[in-house]
Amino acid sequence: MTERHIRREAVSDQLFAVLRDRILGGGLPPGSALTAERDLAAEFGVNRHAVREAVKRLQQARLVEVSHGGRTLVLDWRRSAGLELAVGIAASDGGPSVADLARDALEMRACIGADAARLCAIRCSEPAAEEIVEAAWRYARSGPDLADLGLADVAWWRLIVEGSANLAYLLAFNSLVDGTLPVADVPDDLRTAELLDVETHVRLAELIAARRSEAAERLARELLSRSVPATPRKVVR
Template identity: 35%
Template sequence: MGVLPRESTVDVLEKRLREDILAGRHPAGSYLPPERELADEFGVNRTTLKHAFGRLVHSGLLETKHGVGTRVRDFLRLGGADLLPMLVGHSPDWIGEIFEVRCSIGELIAERAAARATAAQVAELRRLVAAIGDAEGGEEAQLADAEVHRALARATGNRVYVLLTNTLFNAYLPVRAALVGPFVDARAAHDRLAPVVEAVAASDAPAARAAAGAYLSATERIMLDDLARARRRRDGA
């Protein structure tokens, strides 16, 4: 087993500053205290502080202007969906909002796929959904399920749907292990998603949309229940 990497001082400082920003202790539009003051507060040198600032600028939380200072960026107004994994890592409350988007986008993707999928794409979808039922373990079934959704997005012929699907899956990454519930029984996971694929194969757009809605609602209930149980265990620990 490889040695796990240890957090550096920059890692710890970045995490602390990020938490302070996302928790509102440094509101959007406000300037952070001068570098020398912050460095003294955290007990680090200014070089370490600059490295942490650089990471937060890259992630979209800060903006720095020479001679002016470092300001908290209004990420809710100016940011993009690439911030979602970080926001979910900070607060699982974002998951409920992600699921709302997941449902509306997922239904639309299934509908469009039914109208536009080629024979080759239908064959790929059937192969991929079969792999869910053959998966060994919940994590393998979860990953196989994700590949079906990526293939459905490709079948729409619209690359923006593909990128949106990738964005939503990336947003789950910080809590993915807690969302494995719907996939523990691989055969049941297959049976929930197979009607979506068959409706797409039949070019039945209304049926595909309805099947996707049923699938997304069922899996959302399981995942939210699992997250609530995990939170109760954590809070009770």
């Protein structure tokens, strides 16, 4: 009797998701050996090629590694995995909750946005600075509908992040706004204080154009932090 059979479409993807959830949920703790290939094939009623493909994806996600003895060992994902795993965590049956991950992503957004504003004030060209100011005034005319403000806000911040000339920040920004991370699914009404503060958006744009990098950083952090939930988060050790 198998514990769980996999549907026939996208077999390796489904098996990867099951094994990922076991690792994230602690069913396969760090340092333990992953179930042998033949046993996984028997458990889920799939062929060994599907198992190998699933394990390959686990390796790419830095959830497991093949030891010198040939065994596949589970890694401590909190130490080995990258930001791309956040997608898996959001869809997982185990590990951190979507609410916790959304909070974490909003905190990251505030940190990246603040430093991007600082770097933008230092690095962006004069035409780019002028465009940021113009976009801020367009933002001021976008309300009061929160959905419209949300779209205008993303467009405005993209100019700032691009102006920072930091590729890592830009790629993280893309993940934050395109739905890869759950922050993109946070309801606009939870960001009301930030989105409706038109004056601060305009002021931040003016600080960037005036090359006042430290003031821009402080104001950006203050603005973005308004959307971070105030509820305490459990510390994971």
